Amino acid sequence: MKNILVTGALGQIGSELVVELRKKYGRNSVVASDLKTPDPEVMKEGPYEIVDVTSRTSIENVVDKHKIDTIFHLAAILSAKGEQNPQLAFNVNIIGMYNVLEVGRDRKIQKIIVPSSIAAFGPDTPKDNTPNETILRPSTMYGVSKVAGELLGNYYFTKYGLDVRGVRFPGIISWKTPPGGGTTDYAVAIFYDAIKYGKYECFVREDTVLPMMYMPDAIKVLMDLAEADIKNLKHHCDYNVAAMSFSAKELAAEIQKIIPELKVTYKPDFRQKIADSWPRSLDDSAARNEWGWKPEYDIKKMTEEMIRELKKKLK
Numbered sequence: 001m002k003n004i005l006v007t008g009a010l011g012q013i014g015s016e017l018v019v020e021l022r023k024k025y026g027r028n029s030v031v032a033s034d035l036k037t038p039d040p041e042v043m044k045e046g047p048y049e050i051v052d053v054t055s056r057t058s059i060e061n062v063v064d065k066h067k068i069d070t071i072f073h074l075a076a077i078l079s080a081k082g083e084q085n086p087q088l089a090f091n092v093n094i095i096g097m098y099n100v101l102e103v104g105r106d107r108k109i110q111k112i113i114v115p116s117s118i119a120a121f122g123p124d125t126p127k128d129n130t131p132n133e134t135i136l137r138p139s140t141m142y143g144v145s146k147v148a149g150e151l152l153g154n155y156y157f158t159k160y161g162l163d164v165r166g167v168r169f170p171g172i173i174s175w176k177t178p179p180g181g182g183t184t185d186y187a188v189a190i191f192y193d194a195i196k197y198g199k200y201e202c203f204v205r206e207d208t209v210l211p212m213m214y215m216p217d218a219i220k221v222l223m224d225l226a227e228a229d230i231k232n233l234k235h236h237c238d239y240n241v242a243a244m245s246f247s248a249k250e251l252a253a254e255i256q257k258i259i260p261e262l263k264v265t266y267k268p269d270f271r272q273k274i275a276d277s278w279p280r281s282l283d284d285s286a287a288r289n290e291w292g293w294k295p296e297y298d299i300k301k302m303t304e305e306m307i308r309e310l311k312k313k314l315k
């Protein structure tokens with residue numbers, strides 16, 4: 001992992017992953033990329049390129065220019081945005097993934113790390129302690145694209161020996177960069193509104209339980225999986241990873257321990273149906289056994305840190 005390319009690097013996960021990758025592998029070894037020119041501050045932090053993953057040439061040019069050997073492929077259209085524009089989600093998530101894999105095959109990339117999602121599951125999947133191997137019949141274009149990505153990654157591994165690795169992320173909670181249009185965004189928005197206004201209108205029902213993970217654990221997932229010894233990996237692109245599961249009401253109650261004046265109302269919209277099609281909790285024993293995955297944050301520790309950091313940020 002000498003020269004690393006991160007696609008979708010300006011997003012919720014990429015903006016934090018790039019910082020940690022640069023700490024570990026060196027500032028100039030990590031090329032951040034996304035669709036647009038970022039703030040001058042981001043440009044100063046290290047190499048940056050514009051890459052549109054729907055264009056194979058766009059990826060190839062940057063891979064050749066920087067002699068890239070590892071790709072963290074994060075560019076995607078998330079679940080809620082994907083239901084509003086399924087054609088865009090297909091193009092970015094499926095064609096984009098295909099382009100990254102093809103460039104990987106052609107340019108002999110050593111490793112590709114790509115997140116899948118709990119959206120790969122669907123209404124027919126067992127909802128509690130969902131196994132790694134189970135029914136994958138999603139009802140959203142985002143979910144369809146994530147199953148396609150998992151299967152394509154596994155195919156390129158078997159057919160071409162391309163080392164593609166991935167996890168099914170639950171909802172990711174963080175304070176640095178706002179989420180980009182997913183169904184679990186309420187678990188971030190509630191913190192902003194609790195601090196700014198003391199009230200929040202939640203777009204899923206109070207009894208909606210979903211698996212979640214705090215960003216430092218999500219970064220650890222990607223970096224640990226990238227470094228894992230391939231000899232120990234029986235899976236490739238489809239590891240369940242879990243950290244915590246809670247209902248919207250339980251999250252509100254945890255925040256109210258620190259911000260007691262918070263008032264939460266519930267007004268479900270189209271995202272409720274998406275949330276209802278996803279698991280409540282995950283069995284991640286394959287990730288724990290094969291590469292030692294173990295989360296550090298539970299709901300209490302995550303909530304305390306989110307409020308502390310956001311209060312500083314929003315001052």
Ligand SMILES: NC(=O)c1ccc[n+]([C@@H]2O[C@H](COP(=O)([O-])OP(=O)(O)OC[C@H]3O[C@@H](n4cnc5c(N)ncnc54)[C@H](O)[C@@H]3O)[C@@H](O)[C@H]2O)c1
Pocket residue numbers: 007008009010011012013014033034035036051052053054073074075076077078092096114115116117118168169170171172173178179180181182184
């Ligand atoms: N955040 C979560 O809760 C979550 C949960 C499960 C899985 N994931 C997965 O993790 C990965 C990263 O997610 P995120 O939360 O950082 O998403 P995000 O929406 O915050 O960021 C995605 C980035 O991709 C960029 N992008 C969009 N189209 C592009 C294109 N054609 N070419 C290049 N870049 C493009 C966007 O500009 C954006 O900066 C995705 O694969 C996502 O499916 C995220």
